[in-house]
Amino acid sequence: MLLRLFLLRLLRRWHARVGFAAMLFFLILAVTGLMLNHGEGLGLDGRSVHAEWLARWYGIKSEPPRQVFRSGHHGLIAANGRWLLDGKISGEKLPQPVGLAEFADIFVVASDAALYVYRENGELIEKLGPGALPGSPVRAIGSSARGIVLRTASGIFASADALSWRPARQRSVHWSAPAALSTSERQAYEEALTPGVSVQQLLLDLHSGRFAGRYGPLVVDLLALLLAILSLTGAWLFLVPRMHRGRH
């Protein structure tokens, strides 16, 4: 009788202590688990977290921006798969641009395999993949009196609307060329162009413990063990007094 009481008190005390000590970790596991299960509904798919310390923690090499493409009214700075277009971030996982040109009320950013056609206000009108280009890869982009001009492996082509292309001549084309950024400009833009870590990946690493490095998963294993022990001790604390009362 005394031994059972002693055991019950000991268990209750340690059940509470272990539960309290592991509370923060269990909360992290529960919240990250819930978010992972409902990532789509929460709109987490495709989202990234951009922070220098996080990129460093993950060992992702951050390239500082080095050059800027400028046309009459627009400017583009690119680094780490991100574009700063007219001072605004424009999407993720974007290719390295080869130039920027504008004509009438549109402006176009070219990479070697795609064109991004924008309205004057920066809204994306259309992305043209290799199938929609008159030639590929794109080696340079420029503008002339007749429209946007592309220099590709298949020749030089011009278009006024980036829809239909016709062969063109190289004369009187103003080709887009990068200009070097000053040191102060690089520093100013570097933070905005920090590489990102996918939110899903971050949650997964927090949930599995990998975020903390090599020993993180072992800590999570230990927590799983603690959770199992808490379940058993909880069941014991719940059932034993009732069984005892039932006998009397």
Add this chain to the structure above:
Amino acid sequence: MSWRPSCSLALLTLALGAAAAGLAHGDVYQEPDAFVAEVFGSKPAPKVLWLTRDIQAQAAAILGHPPAQLRQRYWSDSHKSAWILEEIGKEELITAGFVVVDGRIVHVRVLVYRESRGQEVRYPSFLKQFREAKLARDNTLDRRIDGIAGATLSVGAMERMARLALFFDWMSHR
């Protein structure tokens, strides 16, 4: 270095590097050009559907997010129209081609698949579910598309693109 999340680190760095270098093209099952040429016998000049505010709003309701661009290229003759659309499955874009005749899908093909899992959506056994599908009320399909275990998000993306192709086809005839 050894104490950092080595596995995910390597994957992330690789993925980011590949994407930044423009190398993340995925599995190309058919070039979009070849799809259009196969449908029409040759490649006709593209036409353009401008997404007005109203069309954008309805497209956003179908996709669950605003459409990525303001004009949609398509190809058509007097009989059919072909649409090449892109939608994110989980994290990467899936490119698929749809052929629409009289408001019904007559042909679907996954052209480029960039996700790491869920490639099963390209199999004819899955795609045949879209044949003869048309729009019902609220721009939903007139039938239920059976999912594939492990490819839920890609199946969802395919269904959204099918609805969008039918909706765009309808809009192009207005």
